[in-house]
Amino acid sequence: MNVISLTATRDQDFIARVEKESGQKVSQCYQCGNCTAGCPYTFVYDIPVHQVMRLLQAGQKQTLLTCRSIWLCATCQSCTTRCPNNIDVAHVMDTLRHMARREGQDTEYGVKSFVDSFLESVERNGRAFEIGLLVSFIVKTGRFWTDVDLAPKMLPKGKLSPMPHRVKNPEAIARIFERFRQEGHQ
Amino acid sequence: MSTRLRYAYYPGCSGQGTSKEYDTSTRAVCEALNMELVEIPDWSCCGSSPAHTVDHRLSSALAGRNLGLAEMMEGVSAVITPCPSCLTNLKVASVRLRKPDFAAEVNKLLDKPVRSTLPVKSVLQAIYEDVGVDAVRPKVFKWLKGLKLAPYYGCIMNRPPEVMEFDDHENPVAMDELMDAVGAQPVPFPLKVECCGASYGVARRDIVQNLSGKLLDMAALNGADAMVTACPLCQMNLDLRQDQINSANKTTHNMPVFYFTQLLGLALGVGEKDLGFSKLCVSPRKLLDSLEERAQRKAG
Numbered sequence: 001m002n003v004i005s006l007t008a009t010r011d012q013d014f015i016a017r018v019e020k021e022s023g024q025k026v027s028q029c030y031q032c033g034n035c036t037a038g039c040p041y042t043f044v045y046d047i048p049v050h051q052v053m054r055l056l057q058a059g060q061k062q063t064l065l066t067c068r069s070i071w072l073c074a075t076c077q078s079c080t081t082r083c084p085n086n087i088d089v090a091h092v093m094d095t096l097r098h099m100a101r102r103e104g105q106d107t108e109y110g111v112k113s114f115v116d117s118f119l120e121s122v123e124r125n126g127r128a129f130e131i132g133l134l135v136s137f138i139v140k141t142g143r144f145w146t147d148v149d150l151a152p153k154m155l156p157k158g159k160l161s162p163m164p165h166r167v168k169n170p171e172a173i174a175r176i177f178e179r180f181r182q183e184g185h186q
Numbered sequence: 187m188s189t190r191l192r193y194a195y196y197p198g199c200s201g202q203g204t205s206k207e208y209d210t211s212t213r214a215v216c217e218a219l220n221m222e223l224v225e226i227p228d229w230s231c232c233g234s235s236p237a238h239t240v241d242h243r244l245s246s247a248l249a250g251r252n253l254g255l256a257e258m259m260e261g262v263s264a265v266i267t268p269c270p271s272c273l274t275n276l277k278v279a280s281v282r283l284r285k286p287d288f289a290a291e292v293n294k295l296l297d298k299p300v301r302s303t304l305p306v307k308s309v310l311q312a313i314y315e316d317v318g319v320d321a322v323r324p325k326v327f328k329w330l331k332g333l334k335l336a337p338y339y340g341c342i343m344n345r346p347p348e349v350m351e352f353d354d355h356e357n358p359v360a361m362d363e364l365m366d367a368v369g370a371q372p373v374p375f376p377l378k379v380e381c382c383g384a385s386y387g388v389a390r391r392d393i394v395q396n397l398s399g400k401l402l403d404m405a406a407l408n409g410a411d412a413m414v415t416a417c418p419l420c421q422m423n424l425d426l427r428q429d430q431i432n433s434a435n436k437t438t439h440n441m442p443v444f445y446f447t448q449l450l451g452l453a454l455g456v457g458e459k460d461l462g463f464s465k466l467c468v469s470p471r472k473l474l475d476s477l478e479e480r481a482q483r484k485a486g
Contacts, residue, residue: 040380040381041381043396044392044393072386072393074384075238076384077341078379078381080346081347081355088346098240110389111386111389114388114389115239118236119236119237122233122248126231128200130204134388137388147387147388149430153467154204159203159204159206160204161202167229167230173230173251176295183294185240185244
């Protein structure tokens with residue numbers, strides 16, 4: 001059992017920031033466990049989602065921003081839909097992930113790399129380019145064997161375009177990302 | 187139907203690649219149902235799941251650019267998209283943009299401010315609500331008699347209900363009713379809204395093998411000949427990754443996974459070129475031929 005010293009580690013400012021960014025009142029969670037009961041991802045989480053909510057109430061910033069669960073949540077909306085207190089739990093998970101990113105955390109490096117590869121592809125082409133983002137993911141992670149078994153299935157179907165379908169004006173989309181970065185985001 | 191329904195159509199990036207057959211069958215089915223789809227000029231990526239995991243203003247700006255382009259189109263009643271991931275992004279953005287503070291933040295990222303005045307719907311919702319099941323039935327050219335289907339909606343098309351505003355969030359029925367209307371037989375499927383593993387196939391394949399494996403097991407257990415889906419990512423996980431799932435879980439599924447528009451199109455007389463059955467990885471050919479044989483035997 002983990003014992004945490006609340007007097008030493010409770011970060012009140014962290015709770016306030018999560019509440020502000022997510023628009024959710026974390027103290028409303030009464031630990032019924034309905035979110036975890038419906039969460040399809042508990043089998044890969046290091047901290048089940050109802051415990052994420054409890055640790056959040058206890059202001060355990062370090063534990064939460066370095067955990068795997070926040071990267072593995074797929075925003076399937078089961079927790080949000082079934083919360084009896086109408087807490088948008090998936091939004092809280094998203095908010096924790098945003099904060100972890102801003103603090104340079106990457107506990108699930110593969111997941112972060114996939115997200116980065118996807119968005120780089122959109123920034124460059126205005127649309128997601130499937131082969132391009134897969135190559136970029138492989139380069140970032142060094143996982144050269146990623147889905148090689150799928151290539152013979154996909155190529156004859158003509159489903160994978162070798163070239164990106166770019167928008168006419170990709171600069172318009174690149175400018176969205178530029179302005180976002182100018183605001184101090186990575 | 188006297189008036190032709192006219193929509194701003196958002197195909198989504200996968201419609202040009204891994205889910206081409208969803209796009210072509212959607213366009214053909216809408217044509218057959220007298221729905222006019224006008225592609226949003228120079229539409230761009232909605233941001234999909236990756237953008238909202240990074241920042242909600244970035245995500246709403248990427249989706250919002252498209253809502254802004256759609257607003258400038260003439261005579262369209264709604265933005266519609268076949269893809270639930272695009273749908274979620276466009277819809278969440280349009281809901282959040284109603285808050286002036288948030289809208290101001292998003293508009294700082296965009297070339298042109300977006301007002302967001304058009305409703306956003308899935309193609310399934312537009313067919314179900316604007317055309318209606320009763321209007322589909324008289325147009326059937328070929329009944330899909332005897333085809334047992336596990337209807338799988340995916341996790342986000344109906345959830346959360348306050349945002350998605352369509353069908354039931356635990357037991358949706360729109361696709362069941364449409365399949366029933368064209369003569370197919372939806373089987374009970376308790377995992378209608380469970381997650382398939384989403385976009386973790388590349389970074390964490392074990393997740394997709396587990397979650398999509400459960401879906402295939404349940405479909406087989408309930409006697410389905412095939413699954414019918416409304417989501418490019420669900421379809422890809424279940425179809426393209428079916429061999430990976432089989433070898434990880436020591437199963438032997440050979441379950442075709444259709445888009446609902448392919449089956450609707452087949453029933454409405456759409457040609458193979460637009461239906462794109464040959465693009466599915468698990469071939470449905472044998473299954474469809476056996477239906478044909480059964481029908482001929484009955485007729486003979």
